[in-house]
Amino acid sequence: MAVEQAPPGVFDGAALRTDFPVFDRPHRSGRPLSFLDSAASAPRPRAVIEALADAYGHHYANVHRGIYELSEDATARFEAARRRLAAFIGAPSDREVVFVRNATEAINLVAYSWGRTHLGPGDLLLSTEMEHHANLVPWQQVAEATGATLEYVRITDDGRLDLDDLRERLAREPRLLAFSQVSNSLGTINPVTEIAAMARDAGTLTILDAAQSVPHMPVDVAALGVDFAALSGHKMLGPSGIGALWGRRELLDAMPPFLTGGSMITRVSLDGTEWNEVPWKFEAGTPAIAEAAGLAAAIDYLEGLGMANVRAHERVLFERAWAALGGIGGVRRMGPDSPDEHAGVLAFVVDGVHPHDVATILDGEGLAVRAGHHCAQPVMQRYDLPATTRASFYVYNDLDDVQRLVDGIRTVQRVFGTA
Amino acid sequence: MDNLYRDFILEHYRNPHNTGVLDPHDLHFADSNPTCGDEMSMTLRLDEAKERVDDVAFTGRGCAISQASASILTDELRGLSLDELRSIDPRDVVENLGVPIGPARLKCALLSYKVLQGAVIGAEARWPDEAEVLAGANEGGSAP
Numbered sequence: 354m355a356v357e358q359a360p361p362g363v364f365d366g367a368a369l370r371t372d373f374p375v376f377d378r379p380h381r382s383g384r385p386l387s388f389l390d391s392a393a394s395a396p397r398p399r400a401v402i403e404a405l406a407d408a409y410g411h412h413y414a415n416v417h418r419g420i421y422e423l424s425e426d427a428t429a430r431f432e433a434a435r436r437r438l439a440a441f442i443g444a445p446s447d448r449e450v451v452f453v454r455n456a457t458e459a460i461n462l463v464a465y466s467w468g469r470t471h472l473g474p475g476d477l478l479l480s481t482e483m484e485h486h487a488n489l490v491p492w493q494q495v496a497e498a499t500g501a502t503l504e505y506v507r508i509t510d511d512g513r514l515d516l517d518d519l520r521e522r523l524a525r526e527p528r529l530l531a532f533s534q535v536s537n538s539l540g541t542i543n544p545v546t547e548i549a550a551m552a553r554d555a556g557t558l559t560i561l562d563a564a565q566s567v568p569h570m571p572v573d574v575a576a577l578g579v580d581f582a583a584l585s586g587h588k589m590l591g592p593s594g595i596g597a598l599w600g601r602r603e604l605l606d607a608m609p610p611f612l613t614g615g616s617m618i619t620r621v622s623l624d625g626t627e628w629n630e631v632p633w634k635f636e637a638g639t640p641a642i643a644e645a646a647g648l649a650a651a652i653d654y655l656e657g658l659g660m661a662n663v664r665a666h667e668r669v670l671f672e673r674a675w676a677a678l679g680g681i682g683g684v685r686r687m688g689p690d691s692p693d694e695h696a697g698v699l700a701f702v703v704d705g706v707h708p709h710d711v712a713t714i715l716d717g718e719g720l721a722v723r724a725g726h727h728c729a730q731p732v733m734q735r736y737d738l739p740a741t742t743r744a745s746f747y748v749y750n751d752l753d754d755v756q757r758l759v760d761g762i763r764t765v766q767r768v769f770g771t772a
Numbered sequence: 773m774d775n776l777y778r779d780f781i782l783e784h785y786r787n788p789h790n791t792g793v794l795d796p797h798d799l800h801f802a803d804s805n806p807t808c809g810d811e812m813s814m815t816l817r818l819d820e821a822k823e824r825v826d827d828v829a830f831t832g833r834g835c836a837i838s839q840a841s842a843s844i845l846t847d848e849l850r851g852l853s854l855d856e857l858r859s860i861d862p863r864d865v866v867e868n869l870g871v872p873i874g875p876a877r878l879k880c881a882l883l884s885y886k887v888l889q890g891a892v893i894g895a896e897a898r899w900p901d902e903a904e905v906l907a908g909a910n911e912g913g914s915a916p
Contacts, residue, residue, distance in 0.1 A: 707835030709808050709880060713776060725808055739809025739833060768777045769836075770786075 364658065364666050366751025372398040372654075373749055384719035387754045392537055392565060392698050392745035393723055394587045397651065401590060404650035408643035416642055417616060417633070427642060434645035435632070441652045442563075442582065443573030444599050451598040451605070451632040452640050456564035457487040459583035459598035460531070462611040462635060463560055464491035468529075470609060474500035477527035479557070481506040481514055482735055483536045486728040488562045488583075492531055506532070508735060512539040512688040519548065523555040530559050534566035534577075538729035538743070539688035540671075540698035542566075549578035558604070564588055564596075568655070569696055569747070570664040574599050586644065591651035595644035598635070605631040612637040655748075663748055667697030670746040674699050674755045681762055683771055687741060697746035700727070703762060705771040708742040714768055715742075715761045722758075776871045777836065784840035789847050792829040798822065801890035803897075805879050810834030812842060814887045816849070825849045825857070830887070835880050837869070842884035844868050849888070857892050860885065862900040863908035878902055 370376040375396040380386045388396065414424040416431045432447075439447035453459045472478065472495060480492050482505045496503040504522060507515040514532070523530075530552045534545050545561060552559045560581040566572050567582075568589035574582045581600040587593040600608075610617055610628055614637040620627045628634045655663065672692045678684050678701055687700040703711050712724035723743040726733045733740060744758055766772035794815040802813035812832035819826045828846045832839060845865055849857065865885045866873050873881045882900060889897035 707808070707810075709835040709877065710777070710837070713877065717776075733809060739811070769782065 363669050363751070364662070364748055366749055366753065370749045372400070374399060374402070376749070380719045382717055382719040387718075387720040387750075387757050389744040389746065389750065389754060389758065390721045390723045391568075391747035391750075392588070392743065394593065395568065395590050395747055396749075397590050397592070397647070398654050400654050401592065401647045401650045405592060405643050405647040408646035412646070413643060415639055431640070431642055431645050434649040437649040437652050438597055439599075441656070442567060442584070442597075442599060443575050445575050446602060448631055449599055449602050449605060451600070451635040452645060453596050453598055453635075454594055454641070455585040455587070455596035456562060456583040457585075457596075459581075459596055460487055460560065460562065461491045462598055463581050463583075463600070463608075464495045466608040466611045466635075467558075467604070468492075468495035468501075469499060472496075472499040472501040472528060476501040477522075477525055478503045479506055479519075479522055479527045479530040479532075480504075481532050482508045482731050483512070483514065483539060483541065484531065484533055484729065484731075485537050485562060485564070486730070487564075488531050488533060488560075489731070501528070505731070506530075508539075508732075511690060512536070512541050513694065514541070514543055514548070516544075516548070516551075520551065523551055523557060526555055527557050530557050531562070532559070533562035533564075534572070535569070535696045535698065536688070536729075536732075537565050537698065538700060538727040538732045538741070540695045540700065540745075541688050542570075542694050542696050545577045545579065553578060565696065565698065569667055571660040580604060586648045586651065589648075589651055590654055591648040592641070592644040595641040595648050602631065605635070610634050610637065614638050616640075658748060666748060667746045668692050670750055670752070670755055671695055671697045671699060673752060674744065674746075674758060677755060677759045678762070681759065681766075683766065684762060687736070698743065699745070700741040700743040702738060702741055703765055703771070706765055706769045708740040710769070711742045711762070711765050714765045715758075718757065718761045718764060720744075720754075720757055720761050776873075776877075778871055780870055781836055781840045784843040785836040788830075788839055788843035790829050790843065791831060793831060794827055794829045799891040799894075801887055801894070801896075803883065803887045803890050805834070805838070805883050807879060808835065810838045810880065810883055812838065812883050812887045814842075814846070814884070814891050816891055818854075823853055825852050830884070832883075834883070835877075837873070837877055837880035838883045841865065841869055841881050842887075845884045845888065854892060857888065860888070861908075862905050866905060873906075875902065875906060878905060 373396050414427045416428040436447045439450045507518040559579040561579040563582045564585045567584045585596040617629050617637040683704040685702040689695045708724035725740050794817050797815035798818045799816040804811045814830040817827045828849045830842045866881050
């Protein structure tokens with residue numbers, strides 16, 4: 354089956370791949386690398402690597418401390434990166450953007466700091482069946498610690514959040530709803546604005562796992578109407594070890610610190626301590642200084658492409674891949690059958706072949722895909738699957754990657770005699 | 773890579789030996805590999821003296837490597853004493869697959885071994901040390 358030629362408006366994948374040194378690396382298959390696992394972690398462009406090296410080489414000292422030029426320089430660049438990220442995600446104020454290690458830490462920050470302060474027996478917490486473990490386990494832990502009850506919004510057979518089920522649960526006025534904008538295991542794009550409005554009407558706070566959306570589409574947290582949002586730098590072409598929590602200022606102001614120590618204080622005596630203002634109240638210890646510069650460079654790169662274009666590009670790749678895999682007998686595709694509601698994350702099952710065998714054979718063809726439960730075991734349980742294979746697209750992928758995926762699946766079926 | 777899916781492995785995957793559940797049995801354990809969702813259950817019947825394996829059977833769902841590994845391992849168990857079961861070298865289990873196994877698929881290859889050890893001790897067994905197994909089992913072979 355031949356995938357058709359690219360329509361206008363789609364990035365030239367081959368040209369963009371020259372920005373990413375990882376594609377220079379020879380693959381043991383002897384074929385060029387087809388990287389289809391960006392939903393797990395994305396490679397970074399040379400501009401990000403150079404920004405990291407430049408920060409470490411020429412602008413590095415500890416931030417918020419030194420009364421000397423180099424520290425002032427490092428601090429100014431660190432805070433400039435915060436402003437860059439705030440603008441990128443539509444945060445009304447950069448004071449509302451807390452640097453953390455990753456989206457997991459951002460969610461844990463809210464679970465520990467807000468959750469343990471505000472929750473008690475009789476309180477209801479909502480997560481959903483489609484969440485990544487990062488947006489499930491912290492809530493299980495906080496429910497266990499506080500005596501609050503945790504329930505999960507159901508998902509439909511085609512991988513959408515069941516909004517009727519959500520409405521019924523919101524009627525019991527839960528304190529918080531934790532949900533994702535894009536499911537990492539199904540690719541579903543949730544109607545965040547609608548869900549946030551429903552939650553607001555119920556007096557329920559919302560925390561959005563935006564780890565899979567911010568890298569791939571325009572996101573404006575204020576316009577979405579959520580109360581908190583979590584993201585990771587390493588999924589958006591930035592360095593690992595840096596991510597962010599965005600939260601509404603009055604909520605962050607009222608929360609106690611998560612981690613304590615240096616930098617997050619204004620005055621410490623042996624009798625007690627005064628907390629610094631947000632966001633620094635939540636940034637104990639030396640932060641990821643050079644990584645912040647790398648993240649700012651990643652945002653520059655993405656904005657150079659244009660986030661609407663990134664989304665349009667991935668939408669085309671998804672549509673072609675969805676149609677092509679649908680044309681292969683014995684392949685089951687996961688998630689909504691609509692490109693409006695499905696990001697560039699395509700999970701599938703090849704009948705009669707375990708996903709790990711699929712991934713190993715595809716690796717032999719030079720394709721990097723993910724196989725397993727994608728840190729979303731409840732999703733696997735929901736569909737009674739041990740695991741799935743997942744291909745995820747980003748800016749450096751093109752229709753050639755889609756064609757190679759199709760050819761690779763045919764190879765899998767040939768090896769296993771299931772064609 | 774393709775030689776990971778040699779006919780020998782695929783034949784064991786499609787038509788595994790020693791499948792089912794022995795009833796009655798003397799030893800039983802069920803275990804899983806949480807990273808990929810593979811599940812495996814093994815039952816063993818001992819001889820009258822309760823010293824040696826009279827028969828063995830397994831059930832499971834999982835990848836070709838884990839299922840072929842269980843098929844091949846269980847072929848070797850009849851007549852072995854409990855001490856001999858305990859002293860099976862995980863490197864031999866990997867070696868007996870006859871294909872190069874890399875770190876990403878090592879647990880697939882060793883699940884049957886872990887389930888067998890669980891049956892012998894009557895509790896969940898530990899995974900063998902991966903670095904040791906890889907160092908011993910893949911000498912000369914290129915990891916897939």
